[in-house]
Amino acid sequence: MAATGTTENTAGEREKAFYVTTPIYYVNDAPHLGHAYTTVAGDVLTRWHRQRGEKVWFLTGTDEHGQKIMRTAEANGVTPQEWCDKLVTAAWKPLWEHLNVANDDFIRTTEKRHTDRVQEFVQDLFDKGEIYKGGYEGPYCVACEEFKVPGDLLDGEDGQKLCPVHKRPVEMLKEENYFFKLSEYGPKLLEFYEANPDFIQPASARNEVLSFVRQGLQDLSISRSTFDWGIPVPWDPKHVIYVWIDALLNYATAVGYGADQAKFEGTFPADVHLVGKDILRFHAVIWPAMLMANSLPVPGKVFANGWLMVGGEKMSKSNLTGIAPQQLTDHFGVDAYRYYFLRAIQFGQDGSFSWEDFSARYTSELANDFGNLASRVAAMVGKYFEGALPASTADGEAEGVLHSALIEAVAVADDKMRALDFQGGLDAVFGYVKLVNGYITEQEPWKVAKDDSAAGQARLATILYTSAESLRALAVLLNPVMPETSQKLWDSLGAEPHLGPLAAQPVQDSSRWGQLPAGAVVTKGAVLFPRLEEQPARGDKKADA
Numbered sequence: 001m002a003a004t005g006t007t008e009n010t011a012g013e014r015e016k017a018f019y020v021t022t023p024i025y026y027v028n029d030a031p032h033l034g035h036a037y038t039t040v041a042g043d044v045l046t047r048w049h050r051q052r053g054e055k056v057w058f059l060t061g062t063d064e065h066g067q068k069i070m071r072t073a074e075a076n077g078v079t080p081q082e083w084c085d086k087l088v089t090a091a092w093k094p095l096w097e098h099l100n101v102a103n104d105d106f107i108r109t110t111e112k113r114h115t116d117r118v119q120e121f122v123q124d125l126f127d128k129g130e131i132y133k134g135g136y137e138g139p140y141c142v143a144c145e146e147f148k149v150p151g152d153l154l155d156g157e158d159g160q161k162l163c164p165v166h167k168r169p170v171e172m173l174k175e176e177n178y179f180f181k182l183s184e185y186g187p188k189l190l191e192f193y194e195a196n197p198d199f200i201q202p203a204s205a206r207n208e209v210l211s212f213v214r215q216g217l218q219d220l221s222i223s224r225s226t227f228d229w230g231i232p233v234p235w236d237p238k239h240v241i242y243v244w245i246d247a248l249l250n251y252a253t254a255v256g257y258g259a260d261q262a263k264f265e266g267t268f269p270a271d272v273h274l275v276g277k278d279i280l281r282f283h284a285v286i287w288p289a290m291l292m293a294n295s296l297p298v299p300g301k302v303f304a305n306g307w308l309m310v311g312g313e314k315m316s317k318s319n320l321t322g323i324a325p326q327q328l329t330d331h332f333g334v335d336a337y338r339y340y341f342l343r344a345i346q347f348g349q350d351g352s353f354s355w356e357d358f359s360a361r362y363t364s365e366l367a368n369d370f371g372n373l374a375s376r377v378a379a380m381v382g383k384y385f386e387g388a389l390p391a392s393t394a395d396g397e398a399e400g401v402l403h404s405a406l407i408e409a410v411a412v413a414d415d416k417m418r419a420l421d422f423q424g425g426l427d428a429v430f431g432y433v434k435l436v437n438g439y440i441t442e443q444e445p446w447k448v449a450k451d452d453s454a455a456g457q458a459r460l461a462t463i464l465y466t467s468a469e470s471l472r473a474l475a476v477l478l479n480p481v482m483p484e485t486s487q488k489l490w491d492s493l494g495a496e497p498h499l500g501p502l503a504a505q506p507v508q509d510s511s512r513w514g515q516l517p518a519g520a521v522v523t524k525g526a527v528l529f530p531r532l533e534e535q536p537a538r539g540d541k542k543a544d545a
């Protein structure tokens, strides 16, 4: 049976990078919230693993071939390559930079490092007898770039048949094509799913794939001959390789397949492919079958996220419901944006976005619960101890409760984040924020401050140390989600001179109490989450591109 993504050496260390991918996005249009959702999730996941001290590789990129891109370029009077170049440099790459996405690489399917290797891969399959020539006729959705199963189509006006995803008429295509013998892989795939119950997540996605494969697979058309915007089939260049075969192979070509064996073995296969639920079958059925056919290892996990919905429909440019992420970051800031979708929607389920919900969470969770906590503690250390963090010498029961709660919160957050339950992970962290707020309210340091006795001052010092030390842990835990805010907090706690850079703090170690030393210079620093009504319009040149 094919091996999955995790390998450890005898010392128990990972030899292979923890490799995470996003789908590569079609460049027919500019990105919207739905695209950014998956990429931010991947960024948070990989930042979390990096902050555990793991070797990580995070890949994103763009899918540039196929009829959809070709038609868009034609409609805009430019060549497909010109269109792709423009969209990648003016829209896609700047967005990831704007959202602070720390991808290790960005692959474009028009790059030679990709196209050459795709030809080799397909040639190998052909040489192995996995590909044959045949004819096919069926309904095709250009927006999906996929032949559809007739039974899945919706009825439109005048007897038209519609794609169930895009609600747009399908086209009947009849072609002589090359076919991959996908039908032969059904039993092997089922055996693989059985042996690897976590391969497809969440459970609803797994069930969908299982029932689809159990119905029996058809061979897959892997070439097209009616247009030429694609990678030529090496043994018959009148055909171009089907855009999905081309696209899926990005996960291999970007990490050195056929070119850099050491890099390939140190990275491939992906530990997690993040995909939207509409492209699940490509990743959970076709992709592992392609790899099995070429004797390559299959991925560790395919996780299907749900859709961001607008008015009960999938948000999309073609429905004119696509909202540009910059519209929200202008108002809420980048970190709140990164936080909001992961906190508000259970990853794997559909969710709706609303300004009201975002504003409410921003104000209550970020500005009030978290931002105020940070500014109150810094202000009190300033007021009562002239900004020098006091030592904690009078720990009591209340402090013990917080120490244990932090250990629990870190353990839960670590488990949940690694399981891609971002909502659960953030719940654990923000549960701890609430506890610290409750601790300060109960301990009333402003009253204790009035007690000039040595015991009173020791209590005051302990309360403020405990609060600051809690914030130290929160900065570490929230860094993968809100890196800019966490850095501001790290700076305001004066942590760096003693503990080093924030990104070098292992998240799993953040519960170890007493890391901030007495004497750390605490300053009030910037407001972490400005009140929305007072918030000036945020101009960001990068976002304007």
Ligand code: MSP
Pocket: 022, 023, 024, 025, 026, 033, 034, 035, 037, 038, 063, 247, 248, 249, 275, 276, 277, 278, 279, 306, 307, 308, 309, 314, 315, 316
């Ligand atoms: N190019 C293919 C993927 C190839 S991967 C080898 C593709 N591109 S896409 O640009 O159409 O979609 C990319 C991803 O964006 C998909 O995972 C899709 O599910 C996701 N989303 C597009 N709209 C979305 C929402 N409204 N909500 C959440 N994700 C959505 O498919």
